[in-house]
Amino acid sequence: MIYPNNYEQKIGFNEIRSLLKERCLSTLGKEKVDEMAFSDNAAQVNEWLCQVREFRQLTEAADDFPMQYFFDMRQPVTRIRMAGTHLEENELFDLRRSLETIHQMVEYLGPSPSDQSEEVPYPALARLAEGIITFPAIIRRIDSIIDKFGRIKDGATMTLAGIRHELQKTEGNISRTLYTILHTAQREGLVDKDAAPTMRDGRLMLPVAPSVKRRINGIVHDESATGKTVFIEPAEVVEANNRIRELEAEERREVIRILTVFSDELRPHVKDILESYQFMARIDLIHAKAELAKTFKAYEPKVESRPHMDWIQAVHPLLALSLEKQDKKVVPLDIMLGRAESPELSPLRSTFGRSQGESSHILIISGPNAGGKSVCLKTVGLLQYMLQCGLSVPMSERSTCGMFSNIMIDIGDEQSIEDDLSTYSSHLMNMKMMMRNANDHTLLLIDEFGGGTEPTIGGAIAEAVLKQFWQKKAYGVITTHYHNLKHFAEDHEGVVNGAMLYDRHQMQALFQLSIGQPGSSFAIEIARKTGIPEEVIQDASDIVGRDYIQSDKYLQDIVRDKRYWEGKRQTIHQHEKNLEGRIQKYESSIEEIEQERKAILRHAKEQAEELLRESNRKIENAIREIREQQAEKEAAKRIREELEAFKQEVSEIDTKANDEMIERKMRQIQERKERKEKRKAEKQKLEEQLSTLHSQLSPTAAVANSTLSTLHSPLTPGSSVRIKGLTSVGEIESIDGKMATIIFGGMKTKMRLERLEPATKPKNDSSKAEERNASIAGSYATVSNSTRSAIDSRKLNFHQDLDVRGMRGDEAINAVTYFLDDAILVGMSRVRILHGTGTGILRQLIRQYLGTIPNVSHYRDEHVQFGGAGITVVDLE
Incomplete structure (x- = not known):
């Protein structure tokens, strides 16, 4: 039970939900954040925390866990339950990618299919994936329908392939007709030289000036925003454009038919698919919890079913984030309630002043205003609630945590004009509800206990209510200024005092909780610091009596000395x-x-x-x-x-x-x-090698030496050369700068010098002028025959198109260089370079390079129906 209904708002848990939603990858996870609720089942809470712990370990140990394509496809999948409905193309694409992610997650977390008995590394997450059905067959079916860009494939059906083929053919005819009309109009001066056909409302048209629109036979469909250009559809292509509209309608009908057929196949699996998306939602929530734990520097403790808390270095997460933006740090709190069953007790337990086996289930915190009492109370309420909602909590790993069935809070002013409730009346209503439902598994959080009315009767009623809580063995953290409640802790077993420390010399709160002694309100010191006249302070002291003032000073001294010796003890312990x-x-x-x-x-x-x-x-x-x-x-x-x-x-x-x-x-x-x-x-081996070489020397060594000298000689007209990577040998006819004219077997070609390397020119044989000595071993072949054979081989393997899409600029230029050299070598008169449109940078670099090649006579864009500006057609001399 959680009391009151606005509990989450009072302790700041609504902000925690908002932070969680910011870290979710989809609406699936955000819905799970809204559904997240308090649980008093220790096994369930431990399972939640274990899932977060394992997910953090998983993300730290590996980076290949699938966390992409978290699409919420529940609404489209639910929609196709009705016969005759279908998914759209984009929905089918998102469905395929999200189902693939679910399939990969289930495979990653579960045991391998070949060995179901093997131990999984993340058992809590594996239990979450148990029973989740994946759909690899549906994924393959979708892949047969759509391409990697999410568009229906041409080959999805024969009908669709025929429609799209006819559509492309008709568009090509229109493009050719338009270019013919455009070129005629350009020659007659009716259209600018750089004008090109334009698509308007799905129809190809010609942009012309308004003054000459009547000289072109056609229909005016539109004009530019400035009115300086009108768009005319020539009469020759009207029917063809109409046919395109018809084909597009047929294409859309066929696509809808394909999607409807697939939706019919998917319909029997709708329930299982929706359940798999619930698994994705739970993974999204766990991911958000793990990311929030990193932000809060939190961890996942082991939660025991018995009600208790032994928190070390506990921090209010929202306050810590707020102070971090101001380059400040929050002061952590050490809190213990309940019987400690662990033999390893925290250092804080010795400050209770009681035996280790004694139970202290109610903590009464006193101290000055603005000293941190309410922050301490809200820290307890928020962290315990976060813990029982399955969230990591920012505290030391040495802390131990328990479970509470009921958490009740009374913080702030709940007065209501409509219900005729004053501040004190609202507190009494809360006290009545708490007394009615409190038991030994209840955690009570009460701020300014007994406040809002006359101090004497207010303190008396508060003490009587506190006695009821004590008798019911409820757990509680209570803040107060009443002395009688401080004395109550000394007289009742299981109740302990705590004080928020205050520096009397600097007159500022330390925001540190010290358990074992009550705290002073430091009312006189604070009043003197704020500038209240000394006469007023003396009168107030006389009113309450010197004994009260003196006892308050004694209490302050005790707290000061306790703090001093506690610091000494901690220092000695650390040393x-x-x-x-x-x-x-x-x-x-x-x-x-x-x-x-x-x-x-x-x-x-x-x-x-x-x-x-x-x-x-x-x-x-x-x-x-x-x-x-x-x-x-x-x-x-x-x-x-x-x-x-x-x-x-x-x-x-x-x-x-x-x-x-x-x-x-x-x-x-x-x-x-x-x-x-x-x-x-090494010396012995070298001597053996030299001896072997010396014995193998023959008269052919002179030929080899001359060959080496030839290879290292500079390139000049008449030198024998070959293209790097080829075997055919040619002769340089002339050199112009970095370009050379080479003769290969009776064919001339121009090429950069950097593409050439020296080659040995075989000696002429007296029997046949065309035969050459090809090797020292004595194998013969004619230069013309070998060159012609190499050229024929190049022609057979040469492709007229070069695709450089996706390459960097230097890679593309290098590829174009080799491509054009091969084209020139095999005597190709026209080639095409596919560079795509994109930003146009690759197209510009390639064309600048083409302008520097002497063998390139002309280059231009391809026709619109064959690629347009995405392809450059190159004519070679």
Whole structure:
């Protein structure tokens, strides 16, 4: 039970809902936010929190979870329940993408189809996906109808394909007719040279000046906003344009028929599809909760079914956001209510002044006005409500949380003129409702308990009501200024005092809650700070009596001293904790150092033994070589040098050095040894290769040398060259700047020098002038035949169109360069470059480049029916 009805408004939960909605991806999630409600079922709340926890882990561990295309398609899907209705093209496109997202989410969260027994990484989310039906067959069916842009495919049906083919054919005829009329009108001076056919109201027309509109036979359909241009539909294309309208109507009828047939197929699955969108809505809500938890720096605690709270560093999330914008920080609160069953008690529990096993289920908070009492009360109400709605809460992870069946609040002024209720009467109505429904699973939040009426009787009634709450063992956080309520806590087991701390020297609130002692209202100090005359303050002190003033001062001193010693205790505790950590760290370091020292000594011993064995091998090898070579002077000298070097390496080891020096010396010797062996092996291998090459040398080496010299020579007229990447060899006829004229097998072509590379010109054979020596091995082929064969192969594989759409400018220019070179080589007279319209930058770059190529005689736009300005037609010489 939640009391009163405007509970969410009083504690600020409406703002929490608004923040959640801002983080939702669709209306699906926003509806779930509105449906979100308080629950007193611990298992249900833990499941909600576990879902949020797992989703946060999922998004942090991976970035491939499908979170796109959260479209709410429930209304269109519900609409097709009626026979004869159908989805529109855009609705079908959104349905396909959202169903694909649902399918991917269910597959991601559940076990793999091949092994249903495998353990899933996110069990709470997997339970959410259980029983959700996905529709891969429907997705494939939609893919057979629409393309990747969401438009009905031409091949959806044969009828539609025929209609669209005829439509394109008719449009092409109209375009050609219009261009013929346009060119005639341009020659006669009736239309501007740069004019082009224009589409108006779905019909192709010619833009002409008003003064010559009567000279063109046709129908005037429209004029420009300035009136300087009129749009005429020539009489020759009127019938064709009418036919286009008819074909468009036929196309629309066929599309509707296709969509209706698909909707009929979809209709039996409407219920399951709607349920799958509910799954998407729940995922959207969990996503919003996880994002809000990041904003609040909150976490998901384990909730116990028993009513209690042991909160450490709890923060009001809305207040924290507000202060963060002002570069300020909120002061966190430590609150405990209920019996603590955990053996690990929070440091705050010692401040209660009671045994650990004793229950304190009602907290009475006193302190100065504007000291944070109401904020503390609202923090408790908001965080507990958020928790039982399945939201993460901003508090320390060492906190423990419980469940309450009823949460009742009395904050603010509820007076009503219509109901004839005063402020105090409204409070009494709330107290009556609370006493009637309170039990040992109820959380009461009361601000300014007993206020709104004469203090003496108000305090008495408040104490009597508080006694009823105490007898019912209800839990509560109550703020008050009444002394009798402060004394009530001392006389009744389970009730504890708390104080909002106040700095008497700086005269400002600290917004810190200290539990165990009552707080002072600091009324005299605050009055003196605000400038109330001292005479008035003295009169007030005389009215209440010196004993009251003195007791209030004693209370302030107690709170001050308690705060001082609590700070000392916390400091000592922190120092002890730091000291224990350092001691543990030093002990671990000493143990690691000892282990490393033993390992170094063991390694050094092994290396010393290996060194001794190596020394023996060196000496034995030296003696054997000297004997075998009969002590040749040079060989003996070399062997002595090697032994001397090895002796020097051994002498470098300082046996009296520490363990680290021994290890370093051993490592240096080993590295030098490895480098020497590596150089020796490389030298031996190089000598073997040189010997092999020398033995294989033949008279053809001179030919190879001349070929190398030719390859490195500069390109001049008469040089033999080939196109990079090709094998055909040609001869440079002339060079003009960066362009060269080359003869390939009797054909001339112009090409940039950077596209060419030097090639060896084979020698003439005396038997046949056209035959050439193709290789050192002696294979022969004629230059003309090989060149012609290469050209024929190029012609067979050459495509007249080049598509550079989607390329960057430099990539497109490079592709066009190679394309035009190949076109010139194979003798192509006309080619087309597909660059698309877009922003027009790619078209402009390509045309600027075409203007620099001598072989390009002309370039222009393609006809409208074949692509228009999106394609450039290039004529080659």
